[in-house]
Amino acid sequence: MSAVCGVVLSTGRILTQSSVELMAARGVFVRPIKRLLPRVSFTQTRSWCSDGPVADRAEVRLSRPDGEDDGIVEVMMCRERARNSLGRVFVGQMRELVSSLHHDTAVRVVVFKSLIPGVFCAGADLKERAQMSNPEAELFVQGLRSLMNDIAANTIMAGAALPMPTIAAVDGFALGGGLELALACDLRTAAHSAQMGLIETTRGLLPGAGGSQRLPRTVGFAIAKELIFTGRRVGGEQAAELGLVNRSVPQNQTGDAAHKEALCLAREILPQAPIAVRMAKIAMNRGAEVDISSGMAIEGMCYARLIPTRDRQEGMAAFIEKRPPRYIGE
Secondary structure (H helix, E strand, C coil): CCCCCCCCCCCCCEECCCHHHHHHHHCCCCCCCCCCCCCCCCCEECCHHHHHHHHHHHCCECCCCCCCCEEEEEEECCCCCCCEECHHHHHHHHHHHHHHCCCCCCCCEEEEEEECEEEEEECCHHHHHHHCHHHHHHHHHHHHHHHHHHHHCCCCCCCCCCCCCCCEEEEEEEHHHHHHHHHCEEEEEEEEEEEEEEEEHCCCCCCCCCCHHHHHHHHHHHHHHHHHHHCEEHHHHHHHHHHHCCEEEEECCCCCHHHHHHHHHHHHHHCHHHHHHHHHHHHCCCCCCHHHHHHHHHHHHHHHHCCCCCHHHHHHHHHHCCCCCCCCCC
């Protein structure tokens, strides 16, 4: 490690050992996995509200399952009349909620789902957008792009981004900004009946909340260009074939097959060492932005942060003693 002074990224910025330590100071991986915010009873779902005007009505809800699912948090979108479209109130509440989860090191996996049957997120609120002036619309889209960045952890210091794995459960339509929200997540599950597409070119626009950048990095440039140029929609099965989603399953009678599959995936992640999972996410996200040599250096810095953890010692002990490990996030 002493030979690695830093990694020069494509942006010209340098990721150094001290940068990794700064991420640790911001709660990304090193602190014990315990709650930093006051614990609220979440035996039932609750609305996420702030003290300001954003709290006039709940359009995003938060659920913390307990028992064997303790550590999984569900972000539930519930703007029923507008099919979870991305309006001011919805985006404001989502931003506050994501910000709160960033500092909660008890959370090991976050699942984004919809409470509205047949829809994940319908994209932009065109009625609301039509009332905005050109500068207002541009400013709003900048804020929306910032929200997706906060979820996707693609800022170099990851200071405002979610450090734990995120999963989008797409049980219905995910169009425009709705698909951009799903793309901002690490993993995606979809029902066969789901419909996904970046349809902005059919409205005289281009994907403005990260879609033009994340879709090519997900499915490849040729396929992404075809989908964006044509505004085409794809179903869940084709999305899985293209690599747009990780898993696709037949829809069930209750209309939540993708959500159930997302929970199955979250439960596979849940028992793993949480600091190691977070560091693996950082290594992959940062490494994807640079050449392979720089990426290997980033991996080395992330690996070094795991050496002194109790979880690493527990993993070794469990292997020797032939028992399941009991990770505590320290």
